[in-house]
Amino acid sequence: MPGVELSGVGKKYGTGERVTEALRGVELTLPQGEFVSLIGASGCGKSTLLRIVAGFERATAGSVKVRGKSVERPGPERGVVFQDYGLFPWLNVADNIAYGPRQRRLPADQVAGIVDRFVKMVGLDRFRDRFPHQLSGGMQQRVAIARVLANDPAVLLMDEPFGALDSLTRQTLQEELLGVWQELSPTVMLVTHSVEEAVFLSDRVVVMGGGPTHGVPGHVTKILDIDLTHPRDTTSPAFNDFKRELLEAIHHPAHE
Amino acid sequence: MKKLLWALPVPATILALWSFAVAQQWLTLIPGPFEVLLAIIDFSFGTLYDDAYSGTLLTHLFASTGRVLGGFFLAAFSAIPLGILLARYGRFSALVEPTLGVLRPIPVTAWVPLVLIVFGLGSHSAVILIFIGSFFPILINTLLGVKRVPPRLIEAAQMLGTSEGEMLYKVILPAALPSVFAGMRIALGLAWVVVVVGETVGVPNGLGSVITEAREVSRTEIIITGMIFIGLAGLLTDKLLVNGVRRALGNSPLLPN
Numbered sequence: 001m002p003g004v005e006l007s008g009v010g011k012k013y014g015t016g017e018r019v020t021e022a023l024r025g026v027e028l029t030l031p032q033g034e035f036v037s038l039i040g041a042s043g044c045g046k047s048t049l050l051r052i053v054a055g056f057e058r059a060t061a062g063s064v065k066v067r068g069k070s071v072e073r074p075g076p077e078r079g080v081v082f083q084d085y086g087l088f089p090w091l092n093v094a095d096n097i098a099y100g101p102r103q104r105r106l107p108a109d110q111v112a113g114i115v116d117r118f119v120k121m122v123g124l125d126r127f128r129d130r131f132p133h134q135l136s137g138g139m140q141q142r143v144a145i146a147r148v149l150a151n152d153p154a155v156l157l158m159d160e161p162f163g164a165l166d167s168l169t170r171q172t173l174q175e176e177l178l179g180v181w182q183e184l185s186p187t188v189m190l191v192t193h194s195v196e197e198a199v200f201l202s203d204r205v206v207v208m209g210g211g212p213t214h215g216v217p218g219h220v221t222k223i224l225d226i227d228l229t230h231p232r233d234t235t236s237p238a239f240n241d242f243k244r245e246l247l248e249a250i251h252h253p254a255h256e
Numbered sequence: 257m258k259k260l261l262w263a264l265p266v267p268a269t270i271l272a273l274w275s276f277a278v279a280q281q282w283l284t285l286i287p288g289p290f291e292v293l294l295a296i297i298d299f300s301f302g303t304l305y306d307d308a309y310s311g312t313l314l315t316h317l318f319a320s321t322g323r324v325l326g327g328f329f330l331a332a333f334s335a336i337p338l339g340i341l342l343a344r345y346g347r348f349s350a351l352v353e354p355t356l357g358v359l360r361p362i363p364v365t366a367w368v369p370l371v372l373i374v375f376g377l378g379s380h381s382a383v384i385l386i387f388i389g390s391f392f393p394i395l396i397n398t399l400l401g402v403k404r405v406p407p408r409l410i411e412a413a414q415m416l417g418t419s420e421g422e423m424l425y426k427v428i429l430p431a432a433l434p435s436v437f438a439g440m441r442i443a444l445g446l447a448w449v450v451v452v453v454g455e456t457v458g459v460p461n462g463l464g465s466v467i468t469e470a471r472e473v474s475r476t477e478i479i480i481t482g483m484i485f486i487g488l489a490g491l492l493t494d495k496l497l498v499n500g501v502r503r504a505l506g507n508s509p510l511l512p513n
Contacts, residue, residue, distance in 0.1 A: 056411055076417035086412035090430045090508050103417040131509040151416065 001068045003032040003155055003187030004053060010061030010217070011048055022048050024217035026062070028206060032154070033185040036206060037198035040250060043211035045218025046191045047159055053189060054080045054157050067154050076100055079148025079186075081158040085140045087132040093143050094119060094128040100151035118146040121180065138169035145177070149184065156181075158190045162197065174200055178230060195250070199242045200234060202226055207246065209253040222249040287477045295477035296484065309466070309478055313485065319461040321489060323379060323454065324447045327386025332440060335391050339398025339436075340424070356395070364389040364450050368457070377458025382451060389450035390443035397439025401432030434510045437501055444497055448490040463489070 009026040012019050023045040030036050038046040051057045052064055055074040064071040066078060074080075087096050094115050101111040119128050122142035132140055141161060148156065161177075162170040178201060181188055192198050198205045205224045210216040226242055233239060271289050278288040287295075298304035302311020342349045367388050375381040405428050413427045429436075455464025463482050470478035502511060 054411075054415060056414070074411070074414035076415065078415060080411070080415045082408060082412070084408060086406075086408040088409065088412070088427070088430070090433070090510050099413075100416040103422075133509060147416070 001032070002029045002065075003034065003067060004028070004030040004189065005065040005068075006049075006053070006062065008062030009049070009052065009059045009064060011045070011052065011057065012060045020212045021217035022212065023052075023059075024061075024219055026220055028220065028223075030187050030189065032067070032187055035181055035188040035190070035201055035203045037190045037192055037202040037204075038206050038208060039192055039195065039198050039246065040208035040218075040221075041211070043213050043218070044208040045211060046208050048218070049208075050080075050157050050159050050189055050191050053155070054078055056080075076104065076151040077154045079151055079153035079156050081141070081144050081148060081156065081161045083160040083163045085132070085137075085144045087140055087143055087147070089132050092129050092131050093124055093135070096132070096143055097146045097150050099147060104151070114150050118150050121149070121183075122146045122176065136169075137165050138173060141165065141173060142176070145180070149180065149186075153186055156186045156188045158188065160191055160193060163193065170197075175231075177201065182230070195243050195246045196234060198246065199226055199228075199239060200232055205242075205246060207249045207253075209250075221253040224249070285476065287480070292477045292480045292484075295481045299478065299481050299485075309470075309475070312466075316461050316463050316466050316482075317485060317489060319379075319459075320451050320455065320463045320486075321493065323382045323386060323462065324444070324451050324489075324493065327383045327450070328390050328440075328444055328447045330383070330387045331390035331443060332394055335394035335439075336398050336436060339395045340402055340428075342395075343399050343402035344424075344428075356392075360392050360396075365453060368453065372457060379459055381457075382454030382459060382462070382464075385454040386447045386450045389446045393442040393446060394436070394439040397442070398432065398436045401435025401439075402428055404435070405431040430508075430510075433505070433508065437511060440497060440501075441494060444493055445490060448486060448493075452486065 006026050006028045009023060010021070011023040012021050014020055026049060028036075038049065040046050048057065052059050053066065053071060055071050055078065071078075088099065091099065097115045097118055098111050101114050106114070115128070119125050122145060124139060124142055124146070127135065127139065132143065135143070145161075162173050165173065174197060181201075188201075190198075190201065203226060205226060206220055207222040207224070208218055209221040210218045224242065224246060228238060228242070274283075275289050277283045278286065294304055295309075298307075298310050300311070300313045304310070338352075342353060364385055367385060371381045371384050371388075375384055409427055409431055410423065413423060418426050451462065452464035452467065455462040456468045459465050463486050467479050467482040470476070470482065498511075502508075505511070
C-alpha cells in the first residue's frame, strides 16, 4: 500500500467568475518510506498540495489517500513541520513533544519514554525545560520535528522547514533529518525552494510549474529520480548534474 | 532588598518637598506629612484621637475590597465567556456587538444615577457600578486575545490530533491568556476607581465614603490617609491577582513577572 497516493488532484478557490485554479491533474504516488521533494517557482501550488495532503485544505477534484485511507481532515498519522515552527509558546520543549502522545491518551510513563527518546534524537536533552522563545530558530525547528515524530507518523509533511534558518544551521538540520529518516523511515514530502536541498535529501524530486500568475493551474512538470547513495557529496559532478537538470526544468519547463 | 532600596528615593523626595512646602506655608490648606502619619496611625489602630475615624481602617478596607472583588469577579465570570463566544461565533457577534458598541463608551459615572434609581442607595449599587466598569476591559481583551490566536497554532494542534471540541481549552485559551489577563488587570485597577465613585453616595462605610465624608468636615489628613490606603489596597489586589493566576496556571512564559 503506497504511503501517499494522489490521483487527478485539483484545487479551485472562489466561485463563479472569480474562480482561480491553483492545481490541476496532479498524479503522484509515494511508496511507503520514500523521500520526495516538491520544488518549483512561487505560486506553482506545491505548498497547497502539501496542505491538501495534511488535510488543512480539501481538494476540489481527484482523490488523496494516505496508506489507502482517504484524507478528510488533519490527523496525527500525517505530521506537519511548518517553516515558522508553530510550537506552543506556553509549553516547554518536553511538553511540546509530549502534546501528541498525550492527545492519544497514552499512559504517563509511556509519554515520558517517548519524550525522552525524541528529545535525545534531536539533541535537545539539556533544553527540555526551556520554552520556545528561549531557543534559536534551529532548535525550535528540531523541537517541531521531534513533536511530530513523537506521534509515529506514517507521513512527514514539511513545508520549507529550513527556509528561515541560516545556511550552516540548514545544512546541519538537513543531515539530522536524513539521519532521522533513515532510522524511522517515514514517507516524507518536503516542499523546498532549494535545489541543493532537494538533491541532497530526496529519492525523487517533483518539479511543479504554472500557477494562477502564469494563466495555467499548478501542475507537475517533471519527476526526477536521484539515484545517488547516502551520504551524498554536494560537490561531486553527479550531484551537480542533478542540480543542473532540476534548474533547467524549473526555469524552462517543457511545453505540454 | 535591592529593589526596595531603589523604590525609596522617589517617595522620600515627595515627602521632603511636601514637608518643605507646608513649612514655607506655600500649602496652607494641606497638613504636613507628620500630621498625616498620625492620622494613619489613628485610623489604623485608634490610639490617638478617639474620633469617628479612629481604628476603623479594617472596616472600611474590607467593605471596599469586598465590593471591588465582588464586582470584578462578576465581570470576569460574565465577560470572559461572552468574549470567547463573540470571537468564535460570527452570528452571535453580529447579534450582540452593535449593542455593546453603544454601551461601551458610556462612562461609569453616567451610569451612577440610573443604577441608584434601580438598585437604591447602598452596597449593591457600588458592586453593580464596579461590574459595569470592569466588564468592558475584560470583554474587549478576551475578544481580541481569542481572535488573534495564530491560525498556525490551530493547525499544529489539529495535525497533532486535537479535536474541535478540545481546541478551546487546549489551544485557544492558553494562547489568549496573556490578553485576557491584561484585561483583568486593567479592570481590577478600574474597579478601585469606580469603588470610590460608588461609595460617594449613600454608603456608610468603605474608603471612598471615608474620603467623601472627610471632605465634608474638612479633615484633609483623613482624605490623604484614605487615598494612601486605596493605593496600597489596589497594589495588593493586583499582586494577589498576578500571583493567583501564576499559581493556577504554573510558570507560563506568557505572563508578566
